[in-house]
Each structure stands twice: as structure tokens, then as C-alpha cells.
Amino acid sequence: MSEYQALQASPFLRRGRILAAVMQALLFASAALSVLITGAIVWVLVTESLPFFTQVPIWDFLTDLQWTPVFTDAHYGILPLLSATLWAAGIAMLVATPLGLILSIYLSEFARPSVREVLKPILEMLAAVPTVVFGYFALLFLTPLAKQFIPGLEGFNLLIPGIVLGIMILPYVVSISEDAMRAVPMALREAAFGLGMSRVQMAFSVIIPGAFSGVTAAYLLGFSRAVGETMVVAIAAGQNPNLTGDPREGAATITAYIVQMSLGDLPHGSLVYSTIFAVGLVLFVITLIFNLLGFFLRRRFREAY
Template identity: 60%
Template sequence: MTISLPVTVSPRLSKKASRHLKERFIEFLLFGAAAISVFTTVAIVYVLVKESWNFFQHVPLSDFLFDTQWTPLFDDAHYGIMVLLSGTLTSSAVALVIAIPLGTIIAIYLSEFASFRVREIAKPFLELLGGVPTIVYGYFALTLLTPVLQILFPDLPGFSLLSAGLVMGIMIIPYVSSLSEDAMRAVPMSLREGSYAMGATRFQTAVKVVMPAATSGIASAYILGISRAVGETMILAVAAGMQPNLTFNPTEPGATITSYIVQVALGDLPHGSIGYQTIFAAGLTLMLMTLVFNLIGAWLRKKYREVY
């Protein structure tokens, strides 16, 4: 004989439709906030591609890629992006020659050599260095570094890719060092202990054990540094001059993709004119460059990732 008990749920515990509805509504709102990031990306691509499309209706792609002059605002208009690219690449190269070695050395020093006290003081200081507005670095390059460099190289003009690039390098050091250091600190202690037990010094351990194990993180740090250098604007707009100049010589002045955009925006170009469209074509080029670097970075991360 079985006794079936009547199961009744107290009305207080039953699922309230209104409560459920409110939860769903809030979740939907929060999802909307998170989705704004996707809309931002879509909007960036839409705006850049739309205006560039209009631009390429007037200018053939081959001119854009292979012309050796950039004079979009003159009567005899030429649209050779190569000219701006040369400025971007030259200044970035100068910056990276400074930032990558110094950033890596600082990262190794802070993660493997420095005492706790030194690290606690140095890390916030580097962070502050990365927080200084770039316009201030531009001022620094133009009014302080360029005169000093002119003592060393008397032929250096008042605006040069060199002094802008050097200051840009100093600006990027914290980005490279802090990410690389994080990667090195994530390497498990057991690897270091193994190395020390074999009689290796700290330097040998850092270079032969820790760095190879942290390659993927260090590569991301370098990629971030490169993206920063390529996208940096104000330092170049202030200290490198804004004349388009097809050169790979850092001691000359030159315009970059970014400083050209600033130069046009400072003027008063009518909406929809070809000059207005050039800045979007330039921006699209910049975006594609950073995209390529990020893809390389993702590939490197995947290739060298070590899982502990």
C-alpha cells in the first residue's frame, strides 16, 4: 500500500512571473552594454570603408599604392600613401630600437634581479611614465630633445623623425616592460629552481630558461609596442614636422599617416570633399597595419604558448 502525499507548494515560493521578467530585462540591458564593443568595431569598419570607397572612386588603387608623391591638397594632386608610410615606418623603427631593448632589459631586471622593494617602487613609476599625455612628450621632443640633438648633430633640422622617434621610444618602454615582466613572472618557480640547482647564475637562468618559457607573452608585449608606435600621433605632429617626405632617413622631417590626419583636421575641409576622404583612406591603411600586427601577435602567442 502506498501513501501518496499531496504536494502543495506554498504560493510564496512559486515562481513569480514578474520577478523573472525583471531579471530577464536587466540581463538584456547588460548584454546591450557589452554589445556596444561589437557595434564600435562594426562602426569603425563601416565609416572607414565607406569613406575610403568614395575616395577610391576618384583615385585608382594603383596610384594610391605606387605613386611617390603625396600632395592631395594641391592642384596637381598625387595620392601616394607610400610617402606617409615611410614616415610612419621610420619613426616607429627609431622608437622600437629604443623601446624593445630597454623594455626587455627592464623587464628581466625587475622580474629576475630586483629586490621586492625596488620592484614596488619602480613599477608604479613606470606606470606613471606610461600615463603622461602624449602631447607633453611632443613638447619634450620639440623644445628639449631636438636642441640637445642639434648640439650632437649640427645639421639636424628643427623638426625631425629622429627626435620624435626617440621620445616615442621612451613613451613605449613601460608598455613593453610591464607586459614582458608579467609574462616572465608567470613562469613557474620550479623551472628557475631547476636551473639554479644546476649551478646557473641569475643571468643565465633569465636568458636561457625564463625568456624562452615566456616567449609568447614577450611577443605580445612587442606587438603592443609596435601598435603604439604606428598609431602614435601627437608626438609626431608636434616634433616631426608635417611635410610629406618620402624618406627612410630619420634625421629628416616627415609626415606620418597619423600626423597627416591631424593636419587635415586642423584645417577646414568641407565634408565630402576629396581631401576629407583622404584621411579616411589613410585611417584605413593604419587600421589594416595594426590588424596585421595583431594577427601576427595572435599567431606567435599560439605558436610559442607554454602551458604549465
């Protein structure tokens, strides 16, 4: 037996090898758990909403204009909830897109490193504010204030929560798009300056096209967040399903409906109980599509440079 083999066979080293193998298995298990979580989400949403889809034709679910699951004349059309969700998220995007673009260009191209070091933590602080606090702010401060300027604004409305959602997703959108912009190679900037461009021209004709997939990803992911955000709309947009074209009115979003139903006593196994999983499934599918699109776009810009 060679010296090497003797060393390999020593109990001390063997114990070490066994521990290493066990730990590797445990680490793999914790990484694989994340896949299990996704699987569990899909499984729970599908199985718990099955009773709903066996009783309500999917065509009614998608086209009925009313959502009144607890009335005696029950209607199960998701359109009112969906339209309110899209209104709120759409208004959020109207706020977050221009502000986010300006802020990310400013942070990546204009601000000095020392300024950026101070500003980014402040943006992170904004992202850290609990959503229920934003809800309080929207309902009890901004809405009464905005009522003085916007005639016809109701106490619960889609406009103000939408704007607050836009501010909430701003730090997130800015941080992803700034990352993408900073990944654009310095040589492209230098070439742009060499052609005599101003910094603004450079930002809009070199940086934004260069970081386009990353910036787009930021907005897709931001939209997905706004769609799934719960507390602000549950508090400030009201809990009344309302298919409306006027954001000054209140309307329950998908998330607000789930919250409203969870507040009451939901008998397990009832049709009403399965409605929250049915609308949850729709919400999950929408956010999944946007998340995946965002993920692949982000990955593309990482590979591009």
C-alpha cells in the same frame, strides 16, 4: 500546489526574476556594443574612403612616390606617409626593445618584491603622461638639445620623436613582457639554478625562451601603438610629406597628416576629406594585424603554463 510552487509564483520573487532577466539583457547589450564599435569603425573607414578609391586607382595609391593631395598637380601615393610612420615606429622599437628587455628581466628576476612595488607605479606614471606633453618635450627640449650633438638635424625630424615614442611605449611593453616572464613556473628557475646557472644565464636561456610568445606579443603590441601614436609625431616630426632615408629630416606620418587636415576646414564629401579616411584605413589595417598577432601570442603563453 506544493509549497515550492507557491513560493515560485509569489509576486515578490517574480519581480526579482523579471529584473534579473532585464538586467542580463542589458549587460549582454553593453558587451555586444564593443562588437558594434568595431563594426562602426570598419564601416565608417570603408564608406568614407570609397569616393577616394573610386577616383584614385589603388595601384597609384600604393606605388606613387608623392603625396600632394591639395596641390593642383595632385599625387596620392601613400608611400611617403607610410615610410615616415615606419621610420618613427622603427626607431621607437630600436629604443624600446633593448631597454624593455633589460627592464622586464630586472623587474621579474632581479628586483626584490618591495623594490618592484615602488618601481611599477613609477612606470605607470610614465605611461600616464599625456602625449601632447611628450610632444612639447620632443620639439622644444630634446630637439634643440640633440641639435648640438647631431650635425644636420632639422628642427622637425623623425629621430627625436622616434626616440620619445620608444620611451612612451616602454611601460606598456615592460608590463606585458614582465607578466609573461613571471608566468614561467618557479620549477624551471629552480632547475636552472640546480644546473649551476647564474641568474643572468637563467634569465636568457630559460626565462626568455619560456616566455617567448608573451614577450614577442609585447613588442608586437608596442609596435602597433607606436605606429598609431599621433601627437608626438604631429608636433615634432613636421607636417611635410617626405619620402626620405634620413631620419634627421622631418616627414609627416599617416597620423600627422590626418591631424594636419583636421586642423583646416575640411569640406564634408570632398576628395581631400576622403583622403584622411583612406590613410586611416591603411593605419587601421596595420595596427589590426599586429594587435591580432599580439593577442593570439599572448593567449598562447597563458595556455602554455
